[in-house]
Amino acid sequence: xxxxxxxWKENQQKTVVSxxxxxIQLGLTDPEAEESVVxxxxxxxxxxxxxxxxxxxxxNITPYATLERNxxxxxxxxxxxxxxxxxxxxxxxxxxxxxxxxxxxNPVVELTFPRVFNSYLPxxxxxxxxxxxxYAVDFKITLYKEGVKGSEKLVTGNDTIRTVVDMDIVEYDRxxxxxxxxxxxxxxxxxxxxxxxxxxxxxxxxLFGTFTHTQEVDPLSAKLPKMSLKFSVNNxxxxxxxxxxxxxxxxxxxxxxIQVRYGYRIGSDVEWIPGGTFYLSGWDAPQNGLYANFxxxxxxxxxxGIFMKGVYRPNGISLKALxxxxxxxxxxxxxxxxxxxxxxxxxxDDIYTVAPLPLVRHSECLQMIxxxxxxxxxxxxxxxxxxxxxxxxxxxxxxxxSGTFHAGQSFVLPKSPDTNWVWVDYRVDDFNSYKRPEVAxxxxxxxxxxxxxxxxxxxEVKEIYKGLFRLIREDGSFEPSITVQITYPNPAVETVATVxxxxxxxxxxxxxxxxxxxxxxxxxxxxxxxxxxxxxxKTSEAIVTVLAGEQGETQSVKNKxxxxxxxxxxxxxxxxxxxxNRRIVSLDWRADPxxxxxxxILVRNKFGxxxxxxxxxxxxxxxxxxGKGRGRDVG
Amino acid sequence: MRWIVPxxxxxxxxxxxALTQIERWRTQxxxxxxxxxxxxxxCLNATDLNRIESNTRYISEYLRAYGYQINVIxxxxxxxxxxPNAADVNRIINNIxxxxxxxxxxxxxxxxxxxxxxxxxxxxxxxxLLLFREMLLDMxxxxxxxxxxxxxxxxxxxxxxxxxxxALEDLTWGDIEGESWERLMFYDxx
Numbered sequence: 001x002x003x004x005x006x007x008w009k010e011n012q013q014k015t016v017v018s019x020x021x022x023x024i025q026l027g028l029t030d031p032e033a034e035e036s037v038v039x040x041x042x043x044x045x046x047x048x049x050x051x052x053x054x055x056x057x058x059x060n061i062t063p064y065a066t067l068e069r070n071x072x073x074x075x076x077x078x079x080x081x082x083x084x085x086x087x088x089x090x091x092x093x094x095x096x097x098x099x100x101x102x103x104x105x106n107p108v109v110e111l112t113f114p115r116v117f118n119s120y121l122p123x124x125x126x127x128x129x130x131x132x133x134x135y136a137v138d139f140k141i142t143l144y145k146e147g148v149k150g151s152e153k154l155v156t157g158n159d160t161i162r163t164v165v166d167m168d169i170v171e172y173d174r175x176x177x178x179x180x181x182x183x184x185x186x187x188x189x190x191x192x193x194x195x196x197x198x199x200x201x202x203x204x205x206x207l208f209g210t211f212t213h214t215q216e217v218d219p220l221s222a223k224l225p226k227m228s229l230k231f232s233v234n235n236x237x238x239x240x241x242x243x244x245x246x247x248x249x250x251x252x253x254x255x256x257x258i259q260v261r262y263g264y265r266i267g268s269d270v271e272w273i274p275g276g277t278f279y280l281s282g283w284d285a286p287q288n289g290l291y292a293n294f295x296x297x298x299x300x301x302x303x304x305g306i307f308m309k310g311v312y313r314p315n316g317i318s319l320k321a322l323x324x325x326x327x328x329x330x331x332x333x334x335x336x337x338x339x340x341x342x343x344x345x346x347x348x349d350d351i352y353t354v355a356p357l358p359l360v361r362h363s364e365c366l367q368m369i370x371x372x373x374x375x376x377x378x379x380x381x382x383x384x385x386x387x388x389x390x391x392x393x394x395x396x397x398x399x400x401x402s403g404t405f406h407a408g409q410s411f412v413l414p415k416s417p418d419t420n421w422v423w424v425d426y427r428v429d430d431f432n433s434y435k436r437p438e439v440a441x442x443x444x445x446x447x448x449x450x451x452x453x454x455x456x457x458x459x460e461v462k463e464i465y466k467g468l469f470r471l472i473r474e475d476g477s478f479e480p481s482i483t484v485q486i487t488y489p490n491p492a493v494e495t496v497a498t499v500x501x502x503x504x505x506x507x508x509x510x511x512x513x514x515x516x517x518x519x520x521x522x523x524x525x526x527x528x529x530x531x532x533x534x535x536x537x538k539t540s541e542a543i544v545t546v547l548a549g550e551q552g553e554t555q556s557v558k559n560k561x562x563x564x565x566x567x568x569x570x571x572x573x574x575x576x577x578x579x580x581n582r583r584i585v586s587l588d589w590r591a592d593p594x595x596x597x598x599x600x601i602l603v604r605n606k607f608g609x610x611x612x613x614x615x616x617x618x619x620x621x622x623x624x625x626x627g628k629g630r631g632r633d634v635g
Numbered sequence: 636m637r638w639i640v641p642x643x644x645x646x647x648x649x650x651x652x653a654l655t656q657i658e659r660w661r662t663q664x665x666x667x668x669x670x671x672x673x674x675x676x677x678c679l680n681a682t683d684l685n686r687i688e689s690n691t692r693y694i695s696e697y698l699r700a701y702g703y704q705i706n707v708i709x710x711x712x713x714x715x716x717x718x719p720n721a722a723d724v725n726r727i728i729n730n731i732x733x734x735x736x737x738x739x740x741x742x743x744x745x746x747x748x749x750x751x752x753x754x755x756x757x758x759x760x761x762x763x764l765l766l767f768r769e770m771l772l773d774m775x776x777x778x779x780x781x782x783x784x785x786x787x788x789x790x791x792x793x794x795x796x797x798x799x800x801x802a803l804e805d806l807t808w809g810d811i812e813g814e815s816w817e818r819l820m821f822y823d824x825x
Contacts (some may be wrong), residue, residue, distance in 0.1 A: 046718065065679070065752065068674060068718050070657055072679040074754040081720040096716055100669045133658070137665050159665035185672045186715045333681040534755045 001426060001595035002273040002381065007266040008561050009425060012432075012592045017504040021263035021270055022204045022621050024209060024231060025279070026294075027322065028251040029197030030119040031333060037196065039501035040110045043094045045188055047086035055108060055338075059088040061192045063131035068096060069186035071132055089131075097182040101137065107189040111175040111196075115284070120250040121169035121197045126177070127162050129190035135161050136189065138181035144174035159183075164198060200248070204623070208232045208291040213260065213275060216616040217378040217597040219390045220578055224363055225378045225597075229260060229278045232291040239293035241337055249285065256280040257333070258296045262593040262625070273594055277383030279333075290355040298379040299341055303362035304331045308485060308513045312359030312364075312455060312493050312537055319561070320348035322357070323369045324389060330362040335383065345388035348373050353561045355453060355512035356491060356537070372561040374574045376598055390598055390613075426612070428589045429604035434626075437603050438586040444552030445582075448575045451542045451558045452568040455494055458536040463530040464492045471502060471520035480518045481505065485607035488512055495534030502528030509539060546572030548580060555579060583633035585612055591619045591627025600634070610635035638768060639686045641761035645676055645754035656761075679757060681713040684727075688713070691730045698738055699772055705737050715775045724751050731763050741766035743811045762793030 011017050034054075035109065041050040047064060051451045056183045062088070065071070066080035072078055084207045093107035128135035137158055143150035152169045169175070211231045218225070233240070260275030278296035285292040307326055323344055332341050351373050357365045369387065370377035375389040428437065469484050488495075495509045499518055502525075506517035518528050544565055557575060562568050585603055595601070603612045617629025653675040664759035674680040692709040699705055707730040713719065731747055744766050769789045 016804055067679075067681045067684065067713055067715050067719065069680060070675050072677040073650060073653055073657075074645065074677055074679055075654070075756060078752050078754065080724050080750055081645075081718055083722050084655070084719050099672070101664050134661070155666055157667070159662065183664050184657065185664075239821065386658065546784040 001596055001599045004273060005266060008271055008594070011264055011266060017264065017590075017624070019265040020621075020624055021209065021265075021272075022275070023261050023263070023272075024060075024202040025158040025258045025259045026200045026202070026206075027197060028200060028248070029195070029256060029261075030121060030253055031118055031257070032491050033113060033117045033119065033121075034196050035334060036114050038114075039194070040112055041091055041093075041108065043105070043107075045089075045092040045094050047081060047089050047278050048092035048094075049086070049089050050091045050109065052088060052090040053191050054196075055334075057194075059090065059192070060089055061190075062087050062133040064089065068187070068188060068332040069184070071184075071187060078348045079390060081204050082533065089190075090193065090264045091189075091191040095185050096188055096577060097184065099185045101182045101185050102180065103182070103189070107179045109177045109194070109410070111177070111194065113173045114172050116171060118171055119227040119253055122168045122248070122251045123162050123165045123169065123198050124175075125162065125179075125190060125193075125195040125198055127193040127195075130161055130192045131190070132187075132189065133161065134183045134187060135159070135163065136179045136181065138179075140176075140178045140180060141165060141167060142176045142178070143169060143172045144176065145171050146173060155269045169196075182215040184413075188436065191596070194287060196198075197251070200392055202231070202233055204621070206233050207621070208234045209622070210617050211621040213593075214616070214618040215378075215541065215597040217376055218615065219376045219598060220575055221367050221375060221377045221612065223298065224367050225298075225376075226300070227276060227278070227379050229258065229276065229296040230294065232293045234290070235292040236290050237284050240283070241287070244343050250449065252280065252283055254280055254282070255301065255333075257292075265345075275593065276381045277379075288612075299383055299385055300333050300363045300379065301330060303366070305330065305362055306359055307357055307362050308359065308487075308515070309508075309510045310359070310512055312356045312491065312511045313456075314455075316354050316563075318349050319351045319353060319369050319373050320344050320346075322353065322561075323348060323366060326357070326362050326365045326369070327385070341383060342385040345373075345375060345386075347389055348375070348387065351547050353563045353567075353568065354455060355560045357449075358560060359512050360443035366561055368561050371557075372567065372571065374571050378597060381596070417531070424600060424602050426592065426595060426599065426601040427457070427609075428587050428601060428612075429609075433604075434588045434590070437605060438606070440584045440586070442579070442582045442584060445548040445576065445579045446550070446552035446554055447548055447580070448555045448557065448572040450546065450562065450572040451541050451556070451574070452544060452562045452565055453560050454540050456538045456540065460492075460539060461482050461494070461533055462533055463531060464488050464490070464495060464534045464536070466530070466593075468527045468529050469502075469518065470526065471518070471528055472526045478520045481517055482528075483515065483517045484530070485513060485515050486530065488514075488532070491537040491539075492532075492534040493537050495532050497530055497532045500529045500531075501525035506525045529577055544568040544572055546576050548576045578632070581613075581632045581634050583610075585610070585631055587612075587617070587627065587629045587631070589627050591617070593619050593625050595619075595627070595629075601631075603631075603633075636689060637697055638693050641687055641690060642676065642683070643758050643762045643764050643765055647754065649675075650677035650754055656808065667740060677754065679751065680716065681715050682759070684713045684719065685711050687727060687760055687764070690761075690768070691734070692726070694734055694764060694767045694771065695730070696732065701775075703737055705734060707733055727751070727760065734767055735763070738767065739770060741770045777780050 033068055037054045039050050039053045044050055063078050064081045095103055095105050135158060138156045140154050142152045172277055180187055211230045214228045216226045238244045240249050241247055242249045258278040258280060261272045262275045263270045263272040279301045281301055282295040283296045327342050335341050367377055374389060375387045376389045379385050465486055465488055472478055491511045497504060497507055497516055498624055500519040502520050504516060505519050508515045555575060557571060599614050601612050601614060602609050610630040613634050614629055614631040617627055619625055619627050645775055656675060660670045660672050674682055688709040688711045693708055695705040695707045708726055745759040745762050748759050751757060
């Protein structure tokens with residue numbers, strides 16, 4: 001649950017809440033270009049960090065005191081330059097501006113890219129010297145493609161520290177920013193940040209009809225979590241029409257970052273809370289419609305690639321180390337704060353598996369890890385992917401062991417060991433519900449069968465794979481080298497590849513696949529024949545049964561990362577504890593948008609109040625927040 | 636080395652005025668004008684740092700001439716391109732401490748700052764140098780030549796303030812020709 005002020009909570013107790021707000025910020029950039037850009041600047045000050053100029057990390061530039069004219073203002077805000085280890089400074093040129101603010105040698109920052117990008121960018125945002133308040137008055141931006149000069153934009157008379165440059169940027173592998181005139185004489189040019197592209201901010205007035213924010217999380221990680229966003233914006237002027245060459249549509253690219261925040265007017269100010277970090281997954285602008293629709297997903301959108309690098313480890317690996325392997329391989333976007341975009345609970349350090357991860361998507365690998373650890377996996381509103389245990393307990397948790405209480409003793413119920421419900425301040429009751437919560441009962445649980453797996457390496461070495469790979473291009477010339485990924489029909493270890501018709505220069509072997517780099521032997525063949533031999537890895541399965549009741553359904557858990565009886569028992573007990581809570585409650589209420597999935601809230605029914613573990617909900621906004629959701633009654 | 640009149644009366648108002656003036660100049664530049672940008676009292680510029688270092692050297696040389704073992708390191712060629720760092724700031728402050736420790740702490744000497752980022756820090760440094768200088772003049776002015784006093788004679792100390800022959804020995808008559816007596820009394824000349 002998002003933390004809010006007391007004023008926010010009081011506001012929710014009113015029959016008519018104060019004015020509410022939704023703000024969506026869409027970054028019109030090319031995520032790949034943004035991640036691959038390398039800034040180059042020569043003749044920089046000794047304390048300059050030109051690489052920081054394109055970092056996504058939000059930095060407060062350190063206002064180091066120097067003797068540039070009137071820069072060392074004696075207001076206590078400046079920092080003395082250290083002798084080494086200069087912190088955040090971003091780009092600082094070495095040449096001082098002349099008395100007329102021009103430069104004898106113009107400071108230049110080049111943004112270089114590893115390839116030509118053809119995506120459209122609507123321009124640049126340049127943040128100049130945010131530490132001291134200076135800016136470029138006149139500057140020039142020039143695009144280059146493979147060394148050939150492209151379009152150019154000359155900006156004169158700028159008078160702001162944050163300059164939004166409108167310019168169609170397309171087909172570029174180098175962007176050159178040349179500063180012609182600075183805002184103060186005898187000072188160094190400084191650039192805190194160059195942002196490729198621009199941002200569009202939609203307020204509630206821009207929203208048209210639909211705005212929904214959905215969260216779904218399974219506390220047992222039996223299914224993938226999902227945080228998604230859908231919204232529509234006014235398109236009366238056809239800005240988003242793909243046929244409109246002057247519109248915004250050409251700047252839209254999948255995976256552009258979207259930041260959402262929610263607010264309420266509290267007193268004279270608006271209090272904001274984060275709504276979520278999303279990545280654009282789709283959009284459309286119906287030709288006969290008046291609005292454009294957008295859809296966005298959470299960071300799991302980046303984890304749809306298959307993880308090929310599962311390895312059988314007879315000595316085991318902690319689930320935390322395994323999760324980090326997967327996350328690092330996924331190539332997730334860099335965060336603005338520089339932190340890794342995940343948070344793994346420390347308990348994963350103590351849980352081991354010997355199993356190789358199967359050939360499934362990165363997101364599914366993480367789901368398996370979370371499930372084997374008895375953890376929930378979810379993406380929070382700051383965009384961190386979390387894997388952590390959630391205190392799940394059944395109504396039995398309220399039972400008191402005989403002998404621990406006596407007649408006449410007074411105590412307050414419930415006495416849950418996990419949650420002190422007194423402090424739960426989020427309620428869905430008659431006051432804020434559109435209808436009474438509906439309850440559905442799941443079937444009784446008889447037992448939980450958890451499979452656990454052991455692995456045996458075949459003694460016999462045999463051929464695992466044989467195949468041909470073409471080494472020539474269509475024009476008949478030879479590739480300098482090819483890299484192939486080979487998937488085995490069965491898991492295997494101690495694999496070795498041999499290549500005829502080419503030379504194997506690099507090989508990485510995993511349990512389900514391998515990656516080979518082959519250079520052609522042009523005197524021999526147009527094809528390379530690859531043969532892989534190794535020992536097959538055999539799997540056997542055993543089952544731990546955790547009894548839950550006399551009759552009912554059997555719940556199976558099959559997760560190949562569970563490789564010990566003790567882990568299987570632990571997971572089985574957790575599943576039993578959770579599923580014994582049979583009441584599934586559906587809500588339809590005036591939502592307070594600080595709610596997150598996996599929050600525990602109090603729900604009033606006809607006979608009292610029950611604690612509810614929220615597992616999914618959708619918040620919609622149409623001038624006011626409204627929610628529909630479900631959860632499991634854990635009271 | 637010549638004594639340069641220090642600035643000891645910077646105020647918060649000077650700093651606020653500086654910020655306003657800098658912003659005004661920026662606006663003029665953005666409007667295509669070329670304002671004459673001068674060094675402002677609310678800011679520390681190369682001129683200020685050179686004055687502090689120069690006066691420190693002046694005091695230390697003066698004292699060394701009287702036999703005090705003052706060890707200071709000074710740099711008097713700062714420009715607007717220079718990048719003074721923490722070592723320089725510490726050195727400048729430690730120079731003042733060195734003079735105070737080896738010579739004397741004058742009455743009313745301000746606490747020495749740890750750094751040099753606010754107007755009061757710089758005022759304290761320059762005020763200290765000014766007090767050293769005044770004390771030095773008092774001391775030199777109180778010197779009596781041998782043979783001009785005797786045992787049992789009644790007289791008050793200090794006897795006078797003002798110029799000493801030591802301060803003038805490097806000067807020619809041409810240097811001091813046309814100077815007032817008051818100026819010679821309170822400020823020496825190179």
